[in-house]
Amino acid sequence: MISEIKQVKWININPSIMEPQKELVRIVIVEDDQLIRESFATLINENENYICVSDYDNCEDAIKNLSSDNPHIILMDIGLPGMSGIQGIRKIKNVKPDVDIITVTVHEEDDKVFDALCAGSTGYLTKNISPKQMINAINEVLTGGAPMSTNIARKVIRSFQKSTESPLTSRETEVLQHLARGKSYTMIADELYINKETVRTHIKNIYQKLNVNSKAGAIEKATKNKLI
Amino acid sequence: MISEIKQVKWININPSIMEPQKELVRIVIVEDDQLIRESFATLINENENYICVSDYDNCEDAIKNLSSDNPHIILMDIGLPGMSGIQGIRKIKNVKPDVDIITVTVHEEDDKVFDALCAGSTGYLTKNISPKQMINAINEVLTGGAPMSTNIARKVIRSFQKSTESPLTSRETEVLQHLARGKSYTMIADELYINKETVRTHIKNIYQKLNVNSKAGAIEKATKNKLI
DNA sequence: AAATAAATCACTCATTATGGGGGATGTTAA
DNA sequence: TTAACATCCCCCATAATGAGTGATTTATTT
Numbered sequence: 001m002i003s004e005i006k007q008v009k010w011i012n013i014n015p016s017i018m019e020p021q022k023e024l025v026r027i028v029i030v031e032d033d034q035l036i037r038e039s040f041a042t043l044i045n046e047n048e049n050y051i052c053v054s055d056y057d058n059c060e061d062a063i064k065n066l067s068s069d070n071p072h073i074i075l076m077d078i079g080l081p082g083m084s085g086i087q088g089i090r091k092i093k094n095v096k097p098d099v100d101i102i103t104v105t106v107h108e109e110d111d112k113v114f115d116a117l118c119a120g121s122t123g124y125l126t127k128n129i130s131p132k133q134m135i136n137a138i139n140e141v142l143t144g145g146a147p148m149s150t151n152i153a154r155k156v157i158r159s160f161q162k163s164t165e166s167p168l169t170s171r172e173t174e175v176l177q178h179l180a181r182g183k184s185y186t187m188i189a190d191e192l193y194i195n196k197e198t199v200r201t202h203i204k205n206i207y208q209k210l211n212v213n214s215k216a217g218a219i220e221k222a223t224k225n226k227l228i
Numbered sequence: 229m230i231s232e233i234k235q236v237k238w239i240n241i242n243p244s245i246m247e248p249q250k251e252l253v254r255i256v257i258v259e260d261d262q263l264i265r266e267s268f269a270t271l272i273n274e275n276e277n278y279i280c281v282s283d284y285d286n287c288e289d290a291i292k293n294l295s296s297d298n299p300h301i302i303l304m305d306i307g308l309p310g311m312s313g314i315q316g317i318r319k320i321k322n323v324k325p326d327v328d329i330i331t332v333t334v335h336e337e338d339d340k341v342f343d344a345l346c347a348g349s350t351g352y353l354t355k356n357i358s359p360k361q362m363i364n365a366i367n368e369v370l371t372g373g374a375p376m377s378t379n380i381a382r383k384v385i386r387s388f389q390k391s392t393e394s395p396l397t398s399r400e401t402e403v404l405q406h407l408a409r410g411k412s413y414t415m416i417a418d419e420l421y422i423n424k425e426t427v428r429t430h431i432k433n434i435y436q437k438l439n440v441n442s443k444a445g446a447i448e449k450a451t452k453n454k455l456i
Numbered sequence: 457a458a459a460t461a462a463a464t465c466a467c468t469c470a471t472t473a474t475g476g477g478g479g480a481t482g483t484t485a486a
Numbered sequence: 487t488t489a490a491c492a493t494c495c496c497c498c499a500t501a502a503t504g505a506g507t508g509a510t511t512t513a514t515t516t
């Protein structure tokens with residue numbers, strides 16, 4: 001009986017009617033090191049669910065062919081000749097906002113990480129990851145995740161966290177937060193249900209403690225030291 | 229020869245001289261659901277490297293015993309009776325900044341996530357994780373990582389990312405960014421090498437486009453819509 | 457009980473900053 | 487060749503700011 005059923009399948013000219021072709025995940029690689037680029041491409045094509053539709057050694061070409069490549073995911077180096085990967089991410093996200101970009105790089109500097117994420121990268125991997133981890137990362141993106149190397153994740157989390165030792169009192173911190181949102185003394189007073197003069201006093205004390213003498217100075221120092 | 233060496237080991241009264249006791253990772257659980265609390269504790273104690281030194285159903289008690297428990301890691305629920313987990317995280321980090329807190333909760337709301345991370349949480353897990361994932365998360369923290377559920381990671385990343393469709397020109401965005409840092413028109417003009425009057429014009433246009441009529445309004449709207 | 461920190465409010469004074477109105481010019485991209 | 491963008495200019499009234507010098511009250515700590 002089993003063989004009979006199989007027969008039915010075999011006489012079908014187009015097998016896709018019986019076994020509909022799986023929709024492959026289209027991946028583009030942008031990476032100037034040929035060796036790395038090719039090894040990524042091989043890795044991707046070895047997986048039955050993925051296809052590397054194109055690979056480029058620069059952003060400009062990748063952007064040019066973006067609509068014909070029509071990728072779901074782009075693996076992106078950010079130390080590229082010509083247009084930087086960061087700018088590239090921005091442009092790509094402008095043209096095709098729904099593509100997921102995974103930044104893959106040797107750089108672990110805070111600036112690069114945050115620039116890439118701000119620009120629109122969905123994940124941030126360092127190049128020392130294993131092939132298995134790379135495939136995992138792609139899977140994660142496809143299921144709504146945001147793959148990051150562990151130390152990158154820690155950096156990202158740390159960027160949220162305020163300093164535990166602030167010279168400012170909680171009330172002063174509150175006032176400064178409002179100031180940093182562009183509020184005037186009068187508005188701050190109204191929102192905190194205190195007198196404008198009290199706000200002035202708090203701000204005078206804040207300036208003294210932070211050793212500054214202007215709004216901009218206080219906001220800059222407080223931001224840098226994660227006081228707000 | 230091997231047996232001889234073993235002999236030497238056996239005649240030792242205190243075996244720790246030969247096999248020094250492994251330093252156990254001390255873990256504290258704060259979770260008001262008794263069932264969950266006990267299952268976490270069991271899971272931890274089953275692992276030879278970990279020990280659950282204490283478990284509490286509220287923050288206050290956990291803080292009280294913080295120095296005697298001396299934990300490396302705290303698993304923290306944030307929907308607690310009495311002091312909220314968020315406040316608890318803040319207090320704990322103030323008293324003992326080097327402890328790593330992993331928030332474990334049913335809540336996936338953006339606010340809770342960011343509050344917990346801002347307060348000093350090193351990881352953020354939702355309660356639907358498997359025992360294996362929980363152990364993995366603890367390992368990640370110990371190796372400098374920041375474990376997060378995938379959708380939490382995406383939320384965190386998204387919080388960095390600017391809108392791709394802004395009504396503002398790049399120059400206007402630039403001006404607004406400076407304004408949001410508390411700079412005056414004059415300072416902005418100096419830093420962008422343009423005339424103060426030009427800054428004024430940009431700001432007038434920004435206000436019109438954002439449909440506001442003040443600095444605070446513009447900053448609020450721009451922040452909410454991720455234009456800056 | 458005395459000292460300290462924190463939060464609150466008051467008044468003056470000079471200077472800047474801000475928002476709204478009007479208009480203008482040159483460049484670049486669609 | 488329009489439209490968008492970036493640049494600059496002037497007037498005006500009001501609000502905001504920074505510095506100075508004070509005071510009161512309420513906790514908390516010593």
